[in-house]
Amino acid sequence: MTQPVVLWFRRDLRLADQQALAAAVVSGAPVIPVYILDDESPKHRKMGEASRWWLHHSLVSLDADLQVLGSRLILRRGKSDAVLSRLVEETGAAAIHCIRHYEPYWRNAEKAVAKALPDGCDLKCHDGNYLLPPGSVTTGSGGQYKIYTAFMRALWQHMPPAQPLPSPAKLALPVYWPASDALSDWDLLPVKPDWSGGMQQMWTPGEHGAKARLDAFTDKAKSYDERRNLPSVDGSSFLSPHLHFGEISAATCWHATMSAGGSVDVFLKELVWRDYAQNVICQFPEYGSKNAREGFDKMPWRDLADPAVKADYTAWTKGQTGYPIVDAGMRQLWATGWMHNRVRMIAASFLIKHLLIDWRAGEQWFWDTLVDADYGSNAVNWQWTAGTGVDSNMFVRIMAPLSQSEKFDASGYIRQWVPELSDLREPYIHDPEEHGARPKGYPRKLIGHKQARERALAAFAVTKG
Ligand code: FAD
16 A cells, blocks of 8 residues: 655645645655644744634635545644644654745744654655745855845846646545544634624635736736835735735746736835745744844833823724824724735834834734734834834834825725725825814824824934933
């Protein structure tokens, strides 16, 4: 009897351009696909609630696609090394194939799995979730890049990425199927209250949903550069959760966009940001919790244990700051699990600089509420905004939310997400309080821009001292 191999799915929930699946198929062995819900490996970052909602639907979709091939997805829960070594004992598997992941907790889990497997069974890790394997783009002297622009130029020399692999036409099936958990027992979906209505409307998790998003985007990719910064129009690709869960590969997105023709470099450079973030967390595994610039360890952030500060933080999370663009973004995030990139920058900057609250509190909120919450991308962008990162905006560059709102023509976006303001015309809608047009039921600003700026700069001076 041919020994089977295990295909260990994680954030790579697709059949096309899935390098671990392709290697398993080439081996000729029967394939046992498995997904493990691991909240237990040491220091594992438990997935946020919005991500868990996405995961549920993505696993349903993956299982359905495997069933078309006569296969199925085995579900298990627990510490990856313990679960996989038990599965190998049960099935007599000769190898485990997986796509390599670069979050520090996944790297640790991979080491633990390799150590725990019985003799005769190897862990075979493949690359495939990024344009190039993180860590592989090096400087002339063999070092790692810290600055995005230099990294991007170096990576660009190796582009385009390899042509995507097709989905397999068939899979060799095992004689014996190991037992699987029932997905419904994992309680990944919210109940009482079920807050997922807006997410259900906006998203179709899974490989087919990803493909549909990409197809829709390639038609408008040429206008990406003009439209991506305008929150009132759908100018970006909406691929981030699909890319995060690996329902589509970055190489597939690259090639599809290139073949759409026209000037698409600006979009492709955004895909490079995703690779860059992984390169940063490879060098600084604690990037999600530690200032890269240590001077910021002395920053006198306002203390969240103080009820007044906590109230400001809560107002930010609920979109009740009195700054329409910030409130629209935070409400979009809560309703759909996604926020426009420009507005993410404005909302993050507002928390850090206007409210003087530690970026890590915001990073955690995004982690819990974004459907694309990604350890590397989230940490890199929060540290970029805070000025604490290896490559970052200077702290003293304080974004003015009200002028950003006008500059990027956010009135349609505000009307959509802050209905209390939907009757206001330009320019009142961007700053109703200033124009004496604040409707009842819409809050006053938590703090004025000038006062916030002065407080932030004074706090920053402490880090210099
Ligand atoms: P598009 O503009 O169509 O870009 C295409 C793809 O490129 C995206 O899907 C994404 O995979 C990648 N990309 C684009 N911009 C960035 C970027 N700045 N950094 C890394 N990758 C990028 N993105 C996440 O995927 N996960 C996160 O947890 C995340 N947290 C963020 C936190 C803050 C404070 C900020 C300012 C940005 C964050 N981003 C994060 C980056 C960016 O906002 C989203 O990737 C983008 O808005 C997703 O929308 P889209 O797919 O339409 O992007």
